[in-house]
Amino acid sequence: MFYVKESLKIILMLMKAIFLGVAGVFMLSFSGCGNMPAIDRLFNSSPQIVDTGSRYGSYLAGRFAGSMRDMRNAATFYERALDHDPDNRVILERAFLLEMADGQFRKAAELAERIVENDDKNRLARLVLGLQAFRQGAYAQAREHLEKARNGPINTLVRNLVTAWSYAAEGQFDTALSVLDGASKTTSLPNVYVIHRAFLNDFAGRNEQAIADYIEALRISNGRTSIIVQGYGSLLARQGRVEEAARFYADYLLQSVDDRVISAELRRIDSGELPEPVITSANRGVANALFGPAAYLVGERAIDLPIIYLQAALYVDPDFVAARILSADLFEASQRWEDAIEMFGHIPRDSIYYSSARIQTAINFDRLDRTDEAIDIFEQLIRRDPNNYDAMITMGDMLRMRSRFPEAIDAYDRALTIAGPLDPEHWSLYYARGVALEQSDRWQEAEQDFLKSLEISPNQSLTLNYLGYSWIDQGVKYDEAMKLINQAVELSPGDGFIVDSLGWGYYKMGDYENAVIQLERAVEMQPDDPTINDHLGDGYWHVGRRIEARFQWRMALSMEPEDDAVAEIARKLEEGLDFSPSREAMSPAIP
Known part of the structure; x- marks a missing residue:
């Protein structure tokens, strides 16, 4: 379809750039549960199992649902199979992973307890138990679980960062920083630890140290990583260096892609408000630690493992918008339209991504052939903001692809009334309206739109x-x-x-x-x-x-x-x- 999809890619850039240059490190064979096979194979391969009626039927149903990435039903069927065969470790491990992928961490934690009885060093099981303890405020217990897990390219990184933030949650900032410093000396990802050191010092109110860390992180990343730019500018403004922060943000925007986060921060400063730190709680620090590997793996075209880490991030911090948007994007990649709708539904109204999320929700309703519900969402957005250009043109594109040409023309007309001075980007609007007009047997008007489209973008x-x-x-x-x-x-x-x-x-x-x-x-x-x-x-x-x-x-x-x-x-x-x-x-x- 020719949807003019509003870009959400900036969210994916928040952490991914931190991990550039280590391609392949996270793509090593990753065993979430002991010596288990890769997660895609785990969801789809056949374990040794005896056909005993309902047990086998539940297993087959779960395997099929897993192959379709229907995690909710897959988890349910594997749990039923596990009830009939409680000692089957492969089914136990699959059920555990599927509960994680579905965001059901209470059930996942119960299964994790069973897994570590036979595999004490299981990575994901220990991670889930550690995160459960962290959420409950049992930070020392969280560290114990994480320390027991086997080393691995992702696990070691996450363990170090979560451990540091667990000390920060207790107010033991020096110990937290020593964890980061020690880890940074033996890693191929020093920038990750520099960034979290900046976040941690900022969170602790140690402004001078945080400024130094942000500057070092900016140097390593060539000043092009959005989350570092956001953190540094925010701290400058909160220190009273408002004009310097505004200039810093403005200079970044001149040389970067359209970065909605930084644009919003600059508007906030211009209006006299002080921006918040990037990390406002230890839970958000842990969520960022889990989000980073997920964003990198998405760039490597993985789906299942990133979903598990994103769900873990949301378990620790349900308000973490970045994880919700990336999760919804992955659900869309798997054609899990209803799951994407549900995930987008958690984006708050005051988020700068609220309109984008609602537009994507409307597109997903249309994919489910619930077009009228999609139109209702567009109209709500336009009533909320009569200048919502993206909602108008996306609604027009959707109606055009549904051959509802008169309604599409009306949507495009509305968009043109607020488009402002014409620039090359408006070529697609004239093209799309021209198609709708031509299909409505209004050729003379269509021809004029095509000619106008070529005039502004030949x-x-x-x-x-x-x-x-x-x-x-x-x-x-x-x-x-x-x-x-x-x-x-x-x-x-x-x-x-x-x-x-x-x-x-x-x-x-x-x-x-x-x-x-x-x-x-x-x-x-x-x-x-x-x-x-x-x-x-x-x-x-x-x-x-x-x-x-x-x-x-x-x-x-x-x-x-x-x-x-x-x-x-x-x-x-x-x-x-x-x-x-x-x-x-x-x-x-x-x-």
Whole structure:
């Protein structure tokens, strides 16, 4: 879909940059439960189990749910299997991991107690028991659990950081700092410890030491890690160095991507408010320690293990927005739309990410075919903020993809009324409204929108292709249309839809040999598109390749084309193209 998705990527940048340069370290074989296999294999492999009716049925149901990443049902079924076979360690370990992945830490802790009876050094079991003790304020007991766990690339890092924050929670700041200092001497990740040292000194009110640590962390990260920038600027402002903090934030924003966190901090300072520290509690310090590896692993395209660490972070600090957004993003990657909706639902109204989270919630409702509920969310956002441009255009895109073109046009019209001075970024708004207008048989208005889109951003292949194809389809401006489409192909040579337009242009101009050459290329790029396959069939027919033409038409029919195309393709299969030598084109093949 052509959703103009509001970016949440800045959240992923909060900690990930800290871990750059250690690719592969966290991707070593990681055993969450003793010598267990990797977590993906653990959820999907087959343990030794005897078929004894309901036990085996529960196991199979749990395994299937786990393969679908339906953690809630998978955990339930494995727990049932465990009831029938309480000594089966593999099922016990799977049930434990699934409870963690589902955020059910009370149950996970109960299973962890059973695991450590047979595997005293189990990493994740000890982590869960340690975090449970930390939440209960039993900090010494938390450290005991963490110390018993086996060493490992992730576990050692997390253990050191959580241990330091457990001492901070007791007010033993010198001991906490000594833990960080000792760990930093034997690690390939010194910057992590420098950053947490800055956070800890800031949390303890040791401002001079914190300033020095922030400066060192900025030096190591080249001043481009958002969370370090936020912490340093915040401390400057709280020390009364408000103008210096504002300049620091402003300079960072000039050289960085759109960083919503820092922009919000700068607005807060400009309005006379003092920003809070990044870490406002020891629990938040622990949550950050767990979030960092999760963010790094997401960058390595892992899903299951990051979810476990993110759920652990939320167990310690349920208000940690960064973990909620990244969790929801991972749920979306697994097409767990309802879980993503639930996770986004915890983002508070006063968060700078509230609007983004609600927009993503609406998109997920639409993915569940609950489009009217999605529209209600958009309208609520717009009532809350009549200048919510992102809500308007995303609603328009959603309605357009649902072929509700009049409503889409209305949403785009509303967005244009608040868009302000036109800049190149507005090309997509004019393009999208142009498509909706064209599909509503309002061609003259659509043409003006496409031309306006190209006026403000001339090198957009989507607009070039759609306008050029539309002219060819109408039998007008062939030369200009082919020029636009050729330009689109140069800009996006690997886009089969655009190459199809070039081939169809040759076809409409009667140059069937060149048409076939381009249409064959388009089918290679987009083999599953019915329109492109149908176009190639038409081309084959006109160059005398009748058997291949009928094959392509049958292929097009098997790909479930639009209803209005089915009868036409069926008629061609029956009669060929001789019945209609001046046949009109199908709708353009557009992604």
